[in-house]
Amino acid sequence: MPMFFGLDLLMLATLLPALGAALLIGSYATRAWRDPMTRRVRALNDRREQLKAGITASTAKRRTKLVHQSNAADRVRALLSSLRVLQDEQVKEAQRKLIQAGIRNKEWAVAVIFGRLVLPIVFGGLMVIWVYLLDAFPDWGALKRYGLVAGTFVLAYKAPDIFLKNKITKRTDAIRKGLPDALDLLVICAEAGLTVDAAFHRVSRELGKAYAELGEEFALTAIELGFLTDRRQAFENLANRVDLDAVRGVVTTMIQTEKYGTPLASALRVLSAEFRHERMMRAEEKAARLPAIMTVPLIMFILPVLFIVILGPAACSLNDSFINAKP
Template sequence: MEPASGPTLLGFDVILVGSILAGIAALAVFVAIYSAVTIKDPMAKRVKALEGRREELKHGLVTTSARKRQSLVRKNDTADKVKDTLGSMKVLQQSQVEDMQQKLAWAGYRNKEIAVVLIGLRMILPIILGGIAFTLLYVVEIQPDWQFKRVAALAAAVFAGYKGPELFLSNKAAKRTDAIRKGLPDALDLLVICAEAGLTVDAAFNRVAKELGRAYPELGDEFALTAIELSFLNERKTAFQHLAYRVNLEAVQGVVTTMIQTERYGTPLASALRVLSAEFRNERMMRAEEKAARLPAIMTVPLIMFILPVLFVVILGPAACSIADAFSGGVGK
């Protein structure tokens, strides 16, 4: 026998569906009663959070401000110690510090406090390297046959300790300047396009820095820093002067002068930059032509030393052999 089934509506059991709906209604009534019984003040949590924040501010406001202030001020304990030591020895001059800071800026180092450390190293390294060379040459005697060469090696070690940091900075600054010189005409062309497109000066520098960052990272770095300074400094002239201070290149000096005069007198920026770009491209072409013109003079020495002797051997060799055979045959007869 088939089990008895209840009434159906549209194929659904009415008793089963009613039981499910009654259960859902009972659950909803239970949740509503629980919410009504356990209701809380909606502002209590907010008031408690505000009171906790007030206590935190009351106890930690001074400490937090001091920490923030300390984090904003960049300190270098090593540089401070070296500066105090050199100042007590009366050997540190402000002109030396400024000169070293300028060389650091040309080499791409932003931290000016390293200048004091480099000045200290220029005094310490000759003593250290000279002491090591004296120990190796006169105490250990690694080369006992050297007489005058010992004195020359010791002097070379002392000279390397004194001029080593400065030569390193000069070499790095020269490479960085050459890389910036190569990318400057392209950067000016992009600045012209940005200026004609209606971008502001800081936006144009930022755009050029992004576009040329991969091809010319040094120039992109300088333009990005200039864009940042243009955004927050009170005077744009100061940002341009900082760019001229960081790059040891006359072309950059000309660009900075043009930018300052354009802003002061209101002359068209795009036309001025276009003229500068053309001048720099002509200068680069003239520099390439100059190197090409010097090539014959440079090739003269290897030509005389390596090519002409081979030609003499090839041309005069058979004749010399024939003459030698002729003389040897005549002597045999």
């Protein structure tokens, strides 16, 4: 029998696995006999300290950011007030458009008015320098140059309003698409016995993934219904935040239901059917416009290719016959 350091190899092969198993069992027993609560408490304390440090840091950063934003907004507001271009009606109108566009920060209203003042000066001034001082278009007449400069001034002045209108249109279209489904869910919640607050909260949670804009508005309405003393104000705020006649109809129905105690499920069911009919009518209208829209691409791109495919072989045959007929 071969030997290794004076030990039999068979015995050594038997003792080594036994020693490894004994060490493994001993380490497991040592861990098992330790108090698990000590480790958990230590881990919880470490996590609490990490969270506290993160919350403190994020709060400090948020506070610093808010202070900087408020200082900048105050400076812009003071500048516009000194120039006598900041009016309360303009600020309220800008805030209303921002809310309809999904921008909740009201301080951006001052930025919109400031953009109307600064953008024409910047872009219009650059265009004046480019056209007149640098003579960018020497072949153009005076009327064309004036039209380019005037168009730049007007477009720069309207740029913030165009941006807001575009965002409002996209947001309104997204809300319009999900409104019938939201009303169906409101009907189900009302028939299940949920209150209006709980129904709005449930619908916002269910529609948050499919229609994020509508879910956000319903969630905000549910919060206002729970905190405002006048519930009618919460529904009116929803109508002000969404520039859509269908939402105004829903708000009117909800206000009448709150005031007179009329059945909510039946009224919402009628509104849902009406909105679905309107959506179908819009789809049919788009389908009816499709032939007229396809006329121009058909004439410009499809018919020339079709004529080439049909008449090309005949033209080639006629050309070959004329060539062969020559003496």
